[in-house]
Amino acid sequence: MTPLHEPLVDTEELRPTHLEVDLGQLATNYRALVARLGEVAVMPILKANAYGHGLVAVARLMERLGAPCLGLAFLEEGIRLRRKGVRTPILILGGILGDQIPRFLEHDLILTASSVDKLMAIDAAARAMGVRASVHLKIDTGMERIGVHWYTAPELLEASTRCTHVDVLGIFSHLATADEADPTYTRLQLERFEEVLHFYEARSLPTPVRHLANSGGILKHPGTWFDMVRPGILLFGVAPSQECPVEGWGVAPALTWKSRVVYFKVVLPNNPVSYGATWAPSEWTRMVTVPVGYGDGYPRALSGRAEVLIRGRRYPVRGRVCMDQVLVDVGRESAYNGDEVVLLGGQGTESIRVEELARLVGTIPYEILTSINTRVPRVYVGEDG
Numbered sequence: 341m342t343p344l345h346e347p348l349v350d351t352e353e354l355r356p357t358h359l360e361v362d363l364g365q366l367a368t369n370y371r372a373l374v375a376r377l378g379e380v381a382v383m384p385i386l387k388a389n390a391y392g393h394g395l396v397a398v399a400r401l402m403e404r405l406g407a408p409c410l411g412l413a414f415l416e417e418g419i420r421l422r423r424k425g426v427r428t429p430i431l432i433l434g435g436i437l438g439d440q441i442p443r444f445l446e447h448d449l450i451l452t453a454s455s456v457d458k459l460m461a462i463d464a465a466a467r468a469m470g471v472r473a474s475v476h477l478k479i480d481t482g483m484e485r486i487g488v489h490w491y492t493a494p495e496l497l498e499a500s501t502r503c504t505h506v507d508v509l510g511i512f513s514h515l516a517t518a519d520e521a522d523p524t525y526t527r528l529q530l531e532r533f534e535e536v537l538h539f540y541e542a543r544s545l546p547t548p549v550r551h552l553a554n555s556g557g558i559l560k561h562p563g564t565w566f567d568m569v570r571p572g573i574l575l576f577g578v579a580p581s582q583e584c585p586v587e588g589w590g591v592a593p594a595l596t597w598k599s600r601v602v603y604f605k606v607v608l609p610n611n612p613v614s615y616g617a618t619w620a621p622s623e624w625t626r627m628v629t630v631p632v633g634y635g636d637g638y639p640r641a642l643s644g645r646a647e648v649l650i651r652g653r654r655y656p657v658r659g660r661v662c663m664d665q666v667l668v669d670v671g672r673e674s675a676y677n678g679d680e681v682v683l684l685g686g687q688g689t690e691s692i693r694v695e696e697l698a699r700l701v702g703t704i705p706y707e708i709l710t711s712i713n714t715r716v717p718r719v720y721v722g723e724d725g
């Protein structure tokens with residue numbers, strides 16, 4: 341088995357802090373989506389280190405499960421997977437620079453063509469290299485991010501029919517508000533996308549694979565499913581927003597962020613803990629130190645707010661989160677050096693959900709997941725990594 345995480349040093353397994361990723365749960369999630377979506381293809385979106393779960397391991401799993409295509413944000417993410425032996429088609433969703441095009445072609449990565457100029461540059465590069473380029477056309481139906489506006493899209497579609505070294509495999513757009521309660525803007529984007537697609541029908545040309553739905557679209561707007569969907573956060577068992585619950589979809593989170601108690605002491609009344617001396621106990625209490633901090637991606641904004649699990653119970657984080665350590669107040673209970681601490685995920689019957697941490701920090705679950713950085717080793721359990 342090839343290593344799934346590249347360690348800093350060979351003693352990394354001794355680090356008490358790691359992120360346990362349940363590949364069996366991710367497989368369950370993927371299969372649940374495939375079953376629910378029927379004829380609609382499912383393209384797992386694995387950008388940002390597979391939403392923190394580890395790009396290579398998750399990509400290999402999805403390849404084994406038969407995913408038709410993987411979606412990534414950047415060229416270098418795609419090259420990494422190719423170097424790790426992943427052969428499945430890979431679509432790079434983000435914008436490209438002209439000098440990157442040969443690298444896409446070299447590594448057999450599908451490009452997003454987001455303007456006539458870029459499409460022409462792709463065609464020219466493929467011709468020069470004597471290969472064919474695979475592209476998906478990107479239509480902007482209301483994000484004002486990359487892609488041609490829906491109202492000028494016919495120029496891009498027209499241009500694509502004149503390319504000699506480009507295969508247009510897909511056409512897509514992206515939804516701005518699919519996970520919100522109000523469906524109005526999503527409906528407008530859907531109408532605009534359909535209007536663009538009319539180009540193919542009107543000319544009796546075969547329509548490339550059409551895709552529009554992110555997790556919010558999948559959960560709330562079946563009309564946006566078309567031929568293929570692009571689940572990111574939903575694949576990882578997390579709801580994109582509170583308005584978009586995942587109950588009934590057969591998915592669950594797959595991460596447990598674990599550490600261990602490395603130090604224990606009694607703190608006397610009025611003796612403040614951690615930087616800034618922002619909090620002190622009013623009565624004596626037992627305080628443990630856990631070797632994880634904002635330098636690992638545990639947000640500093642959780643200072644004095646978050647709870648962690650020890651021996652199946654919740655205990656508060658006190659004072660400021662440090663770069664490499666946090667302090668947890670176990671009160672009059674006891675905890676011992678080596679006790680497991682869970683920062684995210686379940687322990688016994690309790691659990692800390694990513695939504696909870698996101699709410700405490702004032703952000704979205706996406707940011708919590710993708711902020712857990714590579715200093716935290718990923719440990720894979722469940723389905724064979």
Ligand SMILES: *Cc1c(COP(=O)(O)O)cnc(C)c1O
Binds near residue numbers: 385555570573
């Ligand atoms: C990130 C991304 C997705 C996945 O979004 P989720 O909300 O995580 O499902 C889908 N499509 C594009 C173009 C993206 O950039």
